[in-house]
């Protein structure tokens with residue numbers, strides 16, 4: 329280290345290219361984590377982008393569930409980071425949230441329409457704390473990966489970076505057993521990847537300043553085309569689709585999008601909040617938002 333402790337970084341030299349791995353571009357993987365799922369951790373460790381180029385960042389709620397999660401995460405991190413193996417990551421940062429969380433994380437409680445504004449607003453604060461405290465001058469890409477995404481291709485980072493988009497979202501599905509046939513099957517999970525519709529704009533125009541639209545609720549029929557429904561099992565995995573809203577399940581973002589100020593609004597922003605508001609804010613900053621309808625990742629099934 330130089331004696332004067334001055335570090336220089338030329339952000340002009342920081343690339344975000346379709347050939348990320350060959351160019352040795354650094355990736356920051358960010359996960360807000362209410363529960364520690366071993367399947368998430370195993371899947372994450374199988375990601376075959378050079379781990380010495382990957383930093384991890386977590387934010388954990390300050391409630392009792394968070395205490396248990398923190399213990400499990402710390403034990404798992406210690407195991408990987410104390411080895412000299414190739415699986416070791418560049419850096420791991422664990423933050424304890426200083427803002428509130430929902431009391432009940434049970435699926436039926438957290439998905440009730442009436443708690444969405446509060447819940448998504450709390451999630452937005454957690455995501456903002458996470459990204460703005462962990463982003464480094466050397467970060468090229470930020471991969472948002474929820475703690476309950478339990479299955480992705482190991483080539484996730486290379487596959488997404490290949491498209492070199494400011495924001496690129498995967499299609500989040502879920503495995504389940506079809507009760508009528510007893511067969512293993514898949515179904516759409518995340519409806520926050522969408523294209524704006526006339527009806528959506530009309531609903532927004534009639535709302536009062538503080539009201540929000542959350543996608544995926546029959547009570548608020550927007551008729552927005554949802555990426556979840558554009559999946560074609562025989563289609564090209566690289567098919568792109570322009571989006572206006574994204575979810576947070578598995579999304580690759582050029583770090584410059586966040587550096588330029590795009591964040592997760594915890595307040596109604598064009599009647600949108602959190603990840604959906606983030607897409608809107610990025611678009612207002614002049615960035616394009618895309619999704620890959622045929623590129624599936626899987627959400628845990630409670």
Ligand code: GDP
Pocket residue numbers: 359360361362363387388389425428429430438450451454473474475476
């Ligand atoms: P859903 O899949 O849309 O039902 O949303 P989740 O409840 O899975 O939340 C998205 C991500 O945020 C997951 O990785 C959760 O573990 C995490 N999460 C949920 N609630 C909180 C919270 O209050 N604080 C933090 N730090 N993370 C949370």
Ligand code: MN
Pocket residue numbers: 474476627
């Ligand atoms: Mn989830």
